[in-house]
Amino acid sequence: MxxxxxxxxxxxxxxxxxxxxRIVTINEQIKRVVGVSFKINIMALNAIFLAKRAGTAALxxxxxxxxxxxxxxxxxxxxxxLTGLIHDCVNEVSISLRNGRQDRLLAEVxxxxxxxxxxxxxxxxxxxxxxxxxxxxxxxxxxxxRALDDAFQMVELGGVLAKSAKIEAAYGQSFAPSxxxxxxxxxxIVEEIRGSLEALRRSPFFAAH
Amino acid sequence: xxxxxxxxxxxxxxxxxxxxxPDKPGYLIDTNEYLITxxxxxxxxxxxxxxxxxxxxxxxxxxxxxxxxTGIFASHQDPDIxxxxxxxxxxxxxxxxxxxxxxxxxLPHFGGTGDTFVAIPDEGMEIPxxxxxxQAIPAHxxxxxxxxxxxxxxxxxxxxxxxxxxxxxxxxxxxxVEDFDAHIRHAEAFHKRWMGSNEAKRQWCERVSGMAIDxxxxxxxxxxxGRDVERFINWFAELPVGIxxx
Numbered sequence: 201m202x203x204x205x206x207x208x209x210x211x212x213x214x215x216x217x218x219x220x221x222r223i224v225t226i227n228e229q230i231k232r233v234v235g236v237s238f239k240i241n242i243m244a245l246n247a248i249f250l251a252k253r254a255g256t257a258a259l260x261x262x263x264x265x266x267x268x269x270x271x272x273x274x275x276x277x278x279x280x281x282l283t284g285l286i287h288d289c290v291n292e293v294s295i296s297l298r299n300g301r302q303d304r305l306l307a308e309v310x311x312x313x314x315x316x317x318x319x320x321x322x323x324x325x326x327x328x329x330x331x332x333x334x335x336x337x338x339x340x341x342x343x344x345x346r347a348l349d350d351a352f353q354m355v356e357l358g359g360v361l362a363k364s365a366k367i368e369a370a371y372g373q374s375f376a377p378s379x380x381x382x383x384x385x386x387x388x389i390v391e392e393i394r395g396s397l398e399a400l401r402r403s404p405f406f407a408a409h
Numbered sequence: 410x411x412x413x414x415x416x417x418x419x420x421x422x423x424x425x426x427x428x429x430x431p432d433k434p435g436y437l438i439d440t441n442e443y444l445i446t447x448x449x450x451x452x453x454x455x456x457x458x459x460x461x462x463x464x465x466x467x468x469x470x471x472x473x474x475x476x477x478x479t480g481i482f483a484s485h486q487d488p489d490i491x492x493x494x495x496x497x498x499x500x501x502x503x504x505x506x507x508x509x510x511x512x513x514x515x516l517p518h519f520g521g522t523g524d525t526f527v528a529i530p531d532e533g534m535e536i537p538x539x540x541x542x543x544q545a546i547p548a549h550x551x552x553x554x555x556x557x558x559x560x561x562x563x564x565x566x567x568x569x570x571x572x573x574x575x576x577x578x579x580x581x582x583x584x585x586v587e588d589f590d591a592h593i594r595h596a597e598a599f600h601k602r603w604m605g606s607n608e609a610k611r612q613w614c615e616r617v618s619g620m621a622i623d624x625x626x627x628x629x630x631x632x633x634x635g636r637d638v639e640r641f642i643n644w645f646a647e648l649p650v651g652i653x654x655x
Contacts, residue, residue, distance in 0.1 A: 301459070302496055308463035312410060315470040315500075322499045 216296040219337075222405035223293060226344075227286045229400050230279050233351075233393055237275040240358075240389055244269035247365075247382045254375035260368040261379050264361055268386060271358045275393070278351045285344045292337040299330060345406050352397045359394060362386040411442075411461075411468040414584055416624060416632070417564040422447050422541065424566055425472060426626065429582055430464045437461065438576075440489050441628055443568055445561060446473060448539035453497070454482045454559055454568045455490045455628050462493040480505045480527075482536065482545070484570035484628065485553035486512035488519075495520025507536050507545065511555025529557055546616065548572060550609035558617075565623040572613065573641055574599055575630030586631045589640050596630065597648070604650035614646040 244265050251262030303326065310319055365386055369379035410430060417424040427442040442465050443454040451473055457465050469475060478501055483491040486508070498504055498520055508516055510528035517526070533545040536559070545557040551572050559568040575596035586592045604610055618639075625633040625641060633641045 302499075305459060305462050305496060306499070309466050312463060312467040314467035315475055318470075318474075318476055318500060326499070 216293050216300055219293045219405060220290070220297065222403055223286060223289050226400055226403055226405060227283070229396050230282050230286065233396050234276060234279045236389055236393055236396075237272045237279065240272035240275075240386070241269055243382065243385060243389070244272060247379075247386075250375065250378060250382060254372050254379065257371060257373040258368070258375055258379060261365060261372060261383070264365040264368055267361050268358065268365070271354070271361060275351070275354060275358070278347070278354060282344065282347050282351065285340060285347060289337065289340050289344065292333055292340060295333055296330075296337070299326070299333070302326075303330075341406060345401070348397060348401050352394070352401060355390060355394050355397055358390045359387070362390045411464045413444075413468050413472050416443075416626070417561075417566055419563070421449075422563060424561070424564055424626075425469075426584065426632070427465055427468045428584055430461065433461060433464065438489055439629060441626070441630075441632075442469075443626055444469060444473060445538060445541075445543065445564075447541040449477055450479045450539035451477055452480045452482055452536065452538045452543070453478055455484050455570065456481055456493050456497055457491075458489045459492045459496060462496045465493070466496075475500045478504055479538065480507060480536070482506075482543075482557075482559050482568075483508040483512070483516065484548075484558065484568070485509065485556045486515050487553070490628070491516065492519050494525075498525065509549075509553075509555030509557055512553075531555075533557065548609075548613050550604070550606040551613055552603040552605055554605075560620060560622075562621070565621050566626060567617065567620065567622045567624070568626050568628075570628050571603055572600075572645070573625050573627035573630070573633060574603075575627070577630050583631055586633050586637050589633075589637050592631060593641070593644055599629075600645065600648055601650055601652045607650055610645060610648075610650055614642050618642050 247265035248262060248269070251258040251265055254261070306319065306323060306326070310323070362383060365383035366380065369376055369383045372379040410432070411427050412429060414426045414428060415423065416426050423446045425444040425446070427444065429439070433439060437458065437460055440455070440457050440461065442457050445452045445454065466475065478497070481491065481494065481497060481504060483506060491506070494506060494516065504525070505527050506516060506521060506525050507527045507529055510530060513526045513528040529545050531547060531549065533547050535542045535544055541563065544560045544562065546560050546567070548556045548558045548570060550556065556570060558570055558572070573596065575592060576599055577595050622638045623634065625638045
C-alpha cells in the first residue's frame with residue numbers, strides 16, 4: 201500500500217496521546233534494562249565462583265564481582281521504582297485523554313449556546329481539575345527524570361566497577377583469560393544499559409515540557 | 410441539533426421526545442431520548458451515547474433546566490443508551506441512575522460513583538419523580554439479559570427501549586408511525602436478530618397487553634400511538650425471534 205493510501209489513523213498523535221506513546225516506549229526500555237540487570241546478577245554469581253577457584257590471585261576480582269551483584273540488585277530496585285512512576289504517568293495521561301474527549305463534547309454544547317451559565321460553572325470546575333492534572337503530570341515528569349538521572353549515575357558506577365574488574369582480571373595469573381572474558385562481558389552489558397538510559401533521558405516525554 | 414416534541418402534558422407533568430438530529434454522522438445509530446418532567450424535577454430516559462451528548466443536551470436545555478434532572482433511567486447497558494452518563498453527571502453529580510442490578514457494576518465504567526446507581530431488582534420497582542411514581546417494567550432478554558421499560562400510568566405512555574425499534578431509511582423519519590404495515594417492515598429484521606428469547610417476548614406481550622397504553626415509545630425509530638400499540642404487541646407476539654440472518 202502506498203503512503204498516500206494509508207488511512208488517516210496513521211496520522212501523528214499529539215498532546216496526551218503522544219505522551220501515552222512516549223510512556224509506552226520508556227516502559228519498554230525499562231523492561232529491557234530490568235532483563236539485562238538480571239543477566240548481570242547471574243554473570244556476577246558465576247564470576248564469584250570463578251574468583252573463588254582462582255584463589256588469592258583473584259581476590260580483587262571477587263570483591264568487584266560481589267559489588268557488581270549488589271549493583272544489579274540496586275538497578276532492579278531502581279527500575280521497579282521507575283515502573284511505579286510510569287504507572288502513575290499512564291494514569292494521569294489516561295485521565296487527560298478521557299477529559300479531553302469530554303471537554304470537546306462540552307465545548308460543542310458551548311458553541312450551541314445552551315445553558316450558558318450552568319455550562320460556564322461546569323467548564324470552570326473542569327478547568328481547575330485539568331490544571332490539577334497538568335500539575336500532577338508535570339511533577340511526575342520531574343520525578344521520573346530525577347529517577348532516571350539517579351539510575352544513570354548508578355550505571356556510571358557500574359561501568360567503573362566493570363572496568364576495574366577488567367584491570368583486576370590481568371592479575372589472575374592462569375585464570376587471567378577467563379576473568380578477562382567475564383569482565384569484558386560485564387563492561388559490554390553495563391555499556392548497553394548506559395546507552396538505553398541515555399536514550400531514555402533524551403525522550404521527547406521530557407523534552408516537550 | 411436535535412429537536413424536542415411534546416408527547417404529553419397535563420399541568421406540570423410532561424413527556425418530551427428528543428429526536429432526529431440532521432447533523433448526526435451517519436456512522437452513529439439514531440436514538441430517541443425522552444424526558445419526563447413532574448413538578449420541578451425531571452427524569453431522562455436512555456440519555457444516549459457520549460458523541461450525541463451535545464445535541465441532546467442543547468435540545469433538552471432549551472426546554473428544561475438540566476441541573477433539575479434528578480435521575481437517569483437506563484433500559485440496559487449499551488453504549489448508545491448511556492455512555493454519556495459522565496457528562497450528565499457534570500451538571501448534577503448527585504443525580505441517580507436507575508438500571509438493572511445486572512448492570513449496576515458495569516455502568517460505572519461510563520461514569521458515576523457507588524452512590525450514583527440504583528439497582529432495579531428483576532421484578533421491577535417504582536421510580537419517583539417529585540412525587541410521581543413511575544414503574545420499571547421487566548423486559549429481560551429484550552434484548553439485554555437485564556432490561557427494563559418504564560411505564561407512566563398517568564400519561565399512559567410506555568418507554569419500550571429497543572422493543573418497537575425500527576431502523577428507518579433516509580427520508581422516513583416521521584416521529585409517529587403513520588402506516589403500520591409499511592413501518593413494521595423496517596422493524597422486523599431488527600426484532601428477529603436483537604431479541605433473544607421467544608419465551609421472554611411472550612411474557613412481555615402478556616404483561617403489556619394488560620396495561621393502558623396510548624403511546625409506545627421506542628429508543629430508535631417512530632412512536633406507536635393509539636391502535637398501533639395493540640397492533641404492534643400482536644405483531645411482536647407472533648414474530649419468531651432469536652434468529653440470525655433473518
